[in-house]
Amino acid sequence: MLQKKTVLCLGLLGALAACSAVSEPDKPASTSGTEPPGSSSGTTSSSSSSSSSSSGSPTDAGPDAPASGDDLDGDGIPDALEAKIAADYGPYLSVHPSDGCARHGVLYRIAPHPKEKGRVMMWFDVLFEKDCGANGHVGDDEMSGIVIDPSKPAPAGILAVRAISHQNTPCQSITTCGSCPGMTACSTGTKSGAAFPVIYMSKDKHGSYVDKGTCSNSIICDFGGCALAAAPSTAPMVNAGEPGKPLVSNLTTAGFVNAKNGWTEAALMNFDPWKAGNFGGAGDVSKDLVDDAFVIDTTACK
Numbered sequence: 197m198l199q200k201k202t203v204l205c206l207g208l209l210g211a212l213a214a215c216s217a218v219s220e221p222d223k224p225a226s227t228s229g230t231e232p233p234g235s236s237s238g239t240t241s242s243s244s245s246s247s248s249s250s251s252g253s254p255t256d257a258g259p260d261a262p263a264s265g266d267d268l269d270g271d272g273i274p275d276a277l278e279a280k281i282a283a284d285y286g287p288y289l290s291v292h293p294s295d296g297c298a299r300h301g302v303l304y305r306i307a308p309h310p311k312e313k314g315r316v317m318m319w320f321d322v323l324f325e326k327d328c329g330a331n332g333h334v335g336d337d338e339m340s341g342i343v344i345d346p347s348k349p350a351p352a353g354i355l356a357v358r359a360i361s362h363q364n365t366p367c368q369s370i371t372t373c374g375s376c377p378g379m380t381a382c383s384t385g386t387k388s389g390a391a392f393p394v395i396y397m398s399k400d401k402h403g404s405y406v407d408k409g410t411c412s413n414s415i416i417c418d419f420g421g422c423a424l425a426a427a428p429s430t431a432p433m434v435n436a437g438e439p440g441k442p443l444v445s446n447l448t449t450a451g452f453v454n455a456k457n458g459w460t461e462a463a464l465m466n467f468d469p470w471k472a473g474n475f476g477g478a479g480d481v482s483k484d485l486v487d488d489a490f491v492i493d494t495t496a497c498k
């Protein structure tokens with residue numbers, strides 16, 4: 197396969213006229229990694245015209261070629277493009293170097309920003325097998341929000357990041373950073389050779405922060421604080437899809453919560469992220485995936 201430069205046109209996003217040229221046409225994000233290479237999730241290649249006989253150049257595909265254009269979650273963004281955005285614009289996820297229960301994966305939702313045309317929201321939910329800090333529990337979900345301008349390459353296209361630790365508890369702490377006027381610049385770590393905003397997970401509790409100092413000052417709620425990991429997380433990532441149009445409804449059979457990835461907690465198996473109910477002893481993922489608290493106002497960014 198020749199390395200091709202993939203040109204991503206986001207005309208479907210509405211007013212966004214610009215196309216962004218993104219290199220690295222790598223595999224569609226780091227999807228679960230649990231499926232055999234042939235069966236990519238989401239791209240159910242309906243074998244209507246599987247005439248592989250004269251498969252000339254890959255650009256033969258017509259305008260309605262299902263492979264690249266499928267939008268099974270109906271948000272107007274081709275699902276393959278959502279996976280590419282997640283892989284390219286995902287933050288530097290920093291799990292504490294001495295975390296005692298670090299097994300995790302990322303469930304994300306990408307959709308047009310509800311208020312700003314041409315921009316994309318990414319809900320970034322880090323699901324851990326355990327919270328092993330004070331008052332620990334099986335299952336742990338830690339959500340962050342990211343606003344992306346896909347007309348700019350990453351990381352410049354990452355306009356803002358918000359993390360909310362211990363949401364709706366007395367320990368709640370909201371930290372936001374970004375490149376818009378008036379925002380605090382994000383702390384960065386080197387990912388793919390560039391400086392990406394960091395989301396810190398506190399040791400054992402996994403409270404999420406974009407600011408390391410705020411985390412480490414939270415001695416009562418996040419004993420052990422935050423530290424920059426030597427490398428960003430490479431955990432599997434799965435696209436949740438949209439409300440009423442899921443791309444995944446079982447994180448064991450179509451995700452990363454399974455024995456293959458080392459998960460053992462029976463209470464977390466066959467979890468449907470869109471079904472109301474808690475992820476083990478943690479929160480309701482179906483509510484987190486639509487939580488407006490993570491939608492950041494980036495109108496100050498030109």
Ligand SMILES: [Ca+2]
Pocket residue numbers: 266267268269270271272273274275278
């Ligand atoms: Ca879509």
Ligand SMILES: [Ca+2]
Pocket residue numbers: 269271278305306307437438
């Ligand atoms: Ca979506």
Ligand SMILES: [Ca+2]
Pocket residue numbers: 327336337401402403
């Ligand atoms: Ca936690």
